[in-house]
Amino acid sequence: MSADIPGGSPTDSAVAAALSVRGVTKTYGALVANDEVDLDVRPGEILALLGENGAGKSTLVKVLSGLVRADAGEVVVGGETLPPGDPEAARAAGVGVVHQHFMLVPDMTATENVALAQGSRAGRRFDSAGTRARLLELSERHGMPVRPDIPVELLPVGERQRIEILKCLLGDARVLLLDEPSAVLSPVEWERLAVVLEELAAQGLAVVLITHKLGEIAAVADRCTVMRGGKVVSTVRVGDTAPEELARMMVGRDVVLRTERPVVAAGPVVLEAAGLTLAGYRGDRDLGPVDLTVRGGEVLGVAGVEGNGQSELADLLAGVRAPTAGTVLVTAPGGGPGRTGVIAEDRQADGLALPLSVTDNLMMRVIGDEAFSRHGVLRKGRIRRHCSERVERFGVRTSGLETPVESLSGGNQQKIVLARELYGEPDLLVAAQPTRGLDVGAIEFVHAQINAHKTAGGATVLFSAELDEIFALSDRIAVMSGGRVVAVLDADDATRDRVGELMTAVNGAGEEVVA
């Protein structure tokens, strides 16, 4: 069975390693995604693979799982060299991968998904009852509760992730690769997963944790391999290395991990939400009523386990959705209606028109202004000047103003959203998950922009699944649970434990996160 890894005969270090990567190189055209990458993971250890977006982590994972054929180098699992570019061989050799975007068939149950992965080996009979029994047995042994008979699309994200892990264990994995596993988890769920990973490692599994979050590494990893620009920069023992040092290796320069929260004298009330209600935001459950007040120069952070109404509240405040009852009043400092800038939670779905150019994406809100069009005809020169200025000011790295936004990196896409939404200094900024999926450098930039907006006297409502982010930026913290704001705390009095407690208070332990 899976987790009991035969130690192998540790005659030499190459055999002792559960997984070794030797000189793997992979290029895409001119881009060197992996450059002579070396990596070792021993049974029983958790190795963190740290790097920014584009550092080559994902490419390496694809090489390890056989999805991509490397140009050079070899992957050795348990002493055997894997044939390149053969996912089936990699799986058979014991490489289990939990991808960031899960590889589950949404309308199949956990049992069926696991059986599907098993059955892909030639000649096996499809054994549903047996699979279900083994799934439950493993699930119990490792403390990863899953419901085997419900279509996975109805399950919470955390549970789906557990199914992915169990799928690997049932496939006799000896190396478990997890690609950004915490991206979809609440802090509590992540802590639970960390415990499971430590136990799995203790039982002899080799675990590779791919991440760009330093906190996670400090919490669980034994060693950390840092990648930058396709190369391995260094491999260090986590216990001996300060987080600042890891960040510096990852980014290649000094990084301010903790942005200083500027203190700004509170201005007049900008946002006043009263009795906001949205009927049936989740099934038969209502959102609200929510009352919020935010002043100029103030950041209100909204914390909560995903799916407790934050997304809907953000939509209501942004004016994207109409409330069933209640009002959202945005007032400019001088009186009169104020303007709202919005950083959409899913920038690709709601914030950007991906096939259109940088210019087109920057003009969405202002195209009808006198400054950019006259009698309905675009003023190309003015538009071009405006967009160049925006691109320069926000440091968007693009090959040109006519480049389609879909070809930019996530960080640069978000910069375009910021450049558009912060134009003309809106009175209120509604920022939903503004740094989701971004690397450290881009996060730093986004935080600086939010603080600049605050210093300029703007009001901000920040929705974030990252408690660190909430604490780093907020003056006050509203905690949501079950569609209500259960508490608003002063940031100076709030602690992570207190906020975490409030996040799960009303729902109780019985009902955990629902995606």
Place this chain on the structure above:
Amino acid sequence: MNRQALRGLLVSVLAVVLALAASLAVIALTGAPVGKAAAAMWDGVFGSPAQFGATLTKFVPLVLAAIGWVIASRAGRLNVGLEGQILAGGTTAAVVGLYLTGLPTVLHLTIAVLAGAVGGALLGGVAAWLWARRGVNDFIATLLLTLIMTQVVSWLANGPMEEPTGTLGQSASVADSARWPVLLPRTTLRADIILVIILVLVAAYVLRRTVVGYRLRLTGANESAARATGTRTTLVGVAALCASAAVAGVAGSSLVLAAPAANLAPGFSAGYGFDGIVVALLARNSPLGCIPAALLLAALRQGGGLLEARVGISSGLVTATQAVVILLVTGTAWYADRRRSRSRPPGAADVAAPVAEGARS
């Protein structure tokens, strides 16, 4: 012209060459003399002023229908009912041409063409209303209205609007004052082609250089983002469908007012609305690209006719070779797009915002 557009043009030209070669190969397979067939094709298109004029006459409704498709699809709407809107536009133009008499030519013709645009837009407007207010899929609504319109035209031509003798199953010719003047003597080509070229240029200008065009493109690219940033996307969708249908209506008016018989007959459009979609596909939704693409398809149709008459190749086979051309051209474009997205470095793709699987599709 930027590099991407140039590349698209190259792909299209290459595809056309490939396709012509392939269709000659198909002809060779049937045992017909290839040289003679190719000559017949050529003569069919360019052989005489009459043939060339006939090609350009076919070009007119094709390019208009294609522009109609482009306008709607830029806004993300699928107007597959161009054929019905052509029929509607032709009918209203015929009504004006037949019954609103005693006007000077310039005025009568103008009103008749405008009536065509309005007729098309009205039918498109019904589909737009169904889509915007009743949630009916635009594809279904426009398509089904076409089926209805086909029957309506048939009934009108055999009933209320039938010519005085009541035996021909079609209307009388419209008043001379409502007919397009002949452009090339001894051909079927009339002056409506000038209006058509102007319409294409206007459409290209509006889509590229105006706020309306911008909002259309934005809505088509991401309706959700457009709505969130202040574009009234439902209004844009309705406007796009109506404008698209109005252009198709003009095509319908031409099919009546510039035809030799200049009357309303059942099935007077003969599938131009659907061929227009193919033209737009060939042009890869570029308004200016519709001109060469429509010329090509018109030439295929016209050349195919002579192929049939002179070489004795069956009409079914002629249609089949045209289908080969269309498949190859669209297939090549698809292949080129796929190659392009594959050659993109992985860094661009793997920074997608995390979305739960299955959340989008």
